[in-house]
Amino acid sequence: MRAKAVAAPSPAGSRLAVLTDARHTVQRLAVSFCAPRGVSGAALELLCSLLERGTRSRPSAREHAAAKAEMYGLNCGWHVRRRGDSFRLVFGATFVSPAEAGGERYAAELERFLAESVREPAFMDEGFDEGLFEVDRSNLASWLRELETQPSTRAVRRAFGLALEGDPYSRPASGTPEEAEALELAGLRELFARTAWRGRALGVSAGPLETEEAGRLLLAVTGGEARGRGTRWRxxxxxxxxxxxxxxxxxxxxxxxxxxxxxxxxxxxxxxxxxxxxxxxxxxxxxxxxxxxxxxxxxxxxxxxxxxxxxxxxxxxxxxxxxxxxxxxxxxxxxxxxxxxxxxxxxxxxxxxxxxxxxxxxxxxxxxxxxxxxxxxxxxxxxxxxxxxxxxxxxxxxxxxxxxxxxxxxxxxxxxxxxxxxxxxxxx
Missing domain, CATH: 3.30.830.10 (Metalloenzyme, LuxS/M16 peptidase-like)
Known part of the structure; x- marks a missing residue:
């Protein structure tokens, strides 16, 4: 199986690829955004929670979930991946091919929804309820604190901190309770903008869609802007x-x-x-x-x-x-x-x-x-x-x-x- 590249604005910016596989009726899209060097895993984990709080046109988690259900059970979300010294914030979506669903109207709604999920998250608006941010931050800190009560997790974290002292890889991938509690909404907004709007993006799509149609969805998610280079590990x-x-x-x-x-x-x-x-x-x-x-x-x-x-x-x-x-x-x-x-x-x-x-x-x-x-x-x-x-x-x-x-x-x-x-x- 061979993939095809989607035209991107800069060789040093986004790289997008599509693999067409007509055996399936379901399409998978994934975009990996390179986070700045030195960012904590806790900050990115909290971003994932905030990104589930809805978009500008659907500014609540309930509305966001209802919209996904209406689009033939669209499944999308965020997670964090670590590779070497760098972290990547990954957006993924699985959806029914427009040819199997609502045709052009469904395709347009899908493109708009995916674009809003990355380009217009509700927490980036000044009117966002900071109480929701505080709830998510508290939940993250509690989860991390619970992790550290487990002997195996505590031992591995302690071992890496001692054996790799001073190296970025010595830090826990999901961060610490103290790192979570120190996070502020303004700082997370800037981090998200640097990562998902200005950081390097690598995007892929696999399924029945041809390169042009799948590429249009990828460009809608990434915005199509030229971006900086990714971080390098040592x-x-x-x-x-x-x-x-x-x-x-x-x-x-x-x-x-x-x-x-x-x-x-x-x-x-x-x-x-x-x-x-x-x-x-x-x-x-x-x-x-x-x-x-x-x-x-x-x-x-x-x-x-x-x-x-x-x-x-x-x-x-x-x-x-x-x-x-x-x-x-x-x-x-x-x-x-x-x-x-x-x-x-x-x-x-x-x-x-x-x-x-x-x-x-x-x-x-x-x-x-x-x-x-x-x-x-x-x-x-x-x-x-x-x-x-x-x-x-x-x-x-x-x-x-x-x-x-x-x-x-x-x-x-x-x-x-x-x-x-x-x-x-x-x-x-």
Whole structure:
């Protein structure tokens, strides 16, 4: 499947792409706006709430929801995505093709509604009720405070803050309660204008609409103005010596986070990174699961947090009380052993899981749009998009190459949050 570019006013500004797939009657549109460097995740999360408060012509959440329902159940909304050091504010909409709905009248109403959602949100008007802003701000701060009461979230946030101290990636993606409470409406209005009206926009649409019609909707959302360039991320520079942190965290389990980064000069592609880390620590077929869960029998579960842009990977695991140091040592050892050799069968399992995921995405407008947007966000051009390319790239990764990539990585920080009570694993 090939995409086509939509004419944009400036090479350094918006980049818009359309993928026409006549198999479907539903269209997916997504526009990703690059936020300014240094913005907090809390500010963008609060913007998402405020943007659901309606538009200038429908200045209430109820009117906004009713209008969406009238347009054949139009589903649209906002979310925040982080890539490296930068945040992106993403607007997405799924709707029935005008050819299947109300024809030209429906198409005109749809275009107007989508444009208003981005170009004329109610909270940007001076007459907006600041009491609603205060409610949303309070709700966000309460949600973030609740997150920090969870031992696993608290441990991961604390670990990243210590291990990556001073780097933008050390900050929680969704922000902190203190950051939320410090936000003001005037500042958020300026942030939204800089992000969605003047910041760089990458937009995609996938479904039955042809390039001209889908492109018109994308241009209505972005406004068609020339925009500035997006922010660039910087790989994390790990310290020369490994650092260890241990704290009393309370709860019924130890929490362990082990951070890895490659040495200088290490070269690998996104696909090679994904394959190597998948074998190492993704899912129940990974080295880490088999080791600390099945062999040692000490882990409740684990997760892999990785960033190709930052060139880091972190394994977080909740384990039995008093076994945090044992788990950390085993995780480090497993990375060293994986770097010496990857079994063909364990890589084949990962490839099958990856292929199933890609094929599922290729079969829906939402999945296609997400793949196309990712293609643009990572530097690709519309005409260079090939939906089946991820399958071929993953298939080309060989066990010896996956092992070579893992051999580049060394632990640069180990964090252990010790339990404060008794714990036990559920029976298997």
């Amino acid at each position: 790989p994390f520079e790990p310290p020369e010596r490994k650092r260890r942190f241990r704290e009393e965290g309370g709860g019924e389990s130890d929490h362990v986070v082990v951070f890895f980064a490659p040495g200088r000069g290490a070269r690998f592609t996104r696909t090679e990174f994904a394959a190597a880390m998948g074998v190492f620590a993704t899912g129940s077929s990974s080295r880490i699961f088999r080791s600390i869960r099945e062999e040692m029998g000490i882990a409740y579960g684990h997760e892999l947090i990785r960033s190709f842009e930052k060139r880091i990977a972190a394994v977080h695991s909740a384990v039995l009380p008093g076994r945090g140091e044992d788990a950390a040592a085993r995780i480090e050892r497993e990375m060293e052993e994986a770097g010496r050799g990857v079994d063909a069968e364990e890589l084949a399992v990962l490839k099958r899981e990856s292929a199933a995921n890609v094929l599922k995405r290729l079969d829906s407008p939402g999945g296609l749009a997400e793949m196309l947007l990712y293609h643009l966000e990572t530097g690709g051009k519309a005409e260079g998009f090939d939906g089946e390319a991820p399958l071929r790239r993953m298939e080309r990764v060989r066990p010896e190459r996956a092992a070579r990539v893992l051999s580049y990585f060394r632990a640069f920080a180990v964090y252990v949050s010790a339990a404060g009570g008794e714990g036990s694993l559920p029976e298997r």
